[in-house]
Amino acid sequence: MTPSTNTLDPHAHPHPTGLQHHFADMEQQADASKIGMWLFLVTEVLLFGGLFVGFALMQGRHHEAFLAAHHHLDRSLGILNTVVLLTSSWTMVMAVHSAQQGERKRLIVYLALTLVFACAFLGVKYLEYSHKFHEGLLPGKYYSHRGDTVPGQFMFFSFYFMMTGLHGLHIVAGMAAISWVLRRAMRGDFSGAYYTPVEIVGLYWHLVDMIWIYLFPLLYLIG
Amino acid sequence: MNTQAHAKHPTPRVYALVLLALLLLTAMTVSASGVDFGSPGVNVVIALLIASLKACLVALFFMHLRYDKPINAVIFSTGLVFLALFLIFCLIDFESREAVVPENLKTPGAVVAGGEAAAK
Numbered sequence: 255m256t257p258s259t260n261t262l263d264p265h266a267h268p269h270p271t272g273l274q275h276h277f278a279d280m281e282q283q284a285d286a287s288k289i290g291m292w293l294f295l296v297t298e299v300l301l302f303g304g305l306f307v308g309f310a311l312m313q314g315r316h317h318e319a320f321l322a323a324h325h326h327l328d329r330s331l332g333i334l335n336t337v338v339l340l341t342s343s344w345t346m347v348m349a350v351h352s353a354q355q356g357e358r359k360r361l362i363v364y365l366a367l368t369l370v371f372a373c374a375f376l377g378v379k380y381l382e383y384s385h386k387f388h389e390g391l392l393p394g395k396y397y398s399h400r401g402d403t404v405p406g407q408f409m410f411f412s413f414y415f416m417m418t419g420l421h422g423l424h425i426v427a428g429m430a431a432i433s434w435v436l437r438r439a440m441r442g443d444f445s446g447a448y449y450t451p452v453e454i455v456g457l458y459w460h461l462v463d464m465i466w467i468y469l470f471p472l473l474y475l476i477g
Numbered sequence: 478m479n480t481q482a483h484a485k486h487p488t489p490r491v492y493a494l495v496l497l498a499l500l501l502l503t504a505m506t507v508s509a510s511g512v513d514f515g516s517p518g519v520n521v522v523i524a525l526l527i528a529s530l531k532a533c534l535v536a537l538f539f540m541h542l543r544y545d546k547p548i549n550a551v552i553f554s555t556g557l558v559f560l561a562l563f564l565i566f567c568l569i570d571f572e573s574r575e576a577v578v579p580e581n582l583k584t585p586g587a588v589v590a591g592g593e594a595a596a597k
Contacts (some may be wrong), residue, residue: 333503344492
């Protein structure tokens, strides 16, 4: 425990805003929340891990099919989405920083910007998906693309849709979480002394970004 | 300056530099994927190394692991260790049972038949 907890004087503020009764002080409460979030993030890593392991096994075995299939993806859209998501991670961390400094207006602006980038990401994803639906580049037995020279390309698209689909769901969930934090920020719930929800949602958003950091080269660049 | 305990967080300048590094690494991985290193395996290794470098930057700076109490880093690393075990044991298993997997992908016709059979 660091001595900086003394900045919350229990006599001046017997119930600091946001401190629940079963925690000794703000630091303990914030630490408990963060440990809980990291444990949850580990379960998320293992959830996606199953798909990554499956991808690794099948890519290793059917390398030519995966290589041929990945040429159907639009690389420049993938790059665009990577830039969008990395930038959204930056706006998110700036939101956390603003919350820390107690700057409510900047916190609101950065959270809103993060939401805008998230929408842009989903918009690009929509373009990509509709192109693939149109071409019949669909998972498993729904694959109906004509003129393939290498068989087995449907497998790549099974992984593509499961991985980017699950990731997309996480983006939507992240947007819901950011909207919730944004609403609370506008209501004035946060201060330099209490901003744990912003930080926790930030951790989630960065994990979603981190998963995309792996998805992008595996799906778009090397197949 | 602020009252939530873990006060030692990086400055906006550090965050901006990390974003810049992430974008540069993205450019690097894109250009590296176009280079022929002789074996496709080398491209995979390079892409994964760059991705891991990016993930480390995100975890250490954006997710504050470098500045937080070590317990969070311990939890996350433990998760990654188990993911590695998951991957390694699956690979060992998969690579050592060649004959069991039906080679049903020789022709496009066989793929459709195999897919139908599996679906039923």
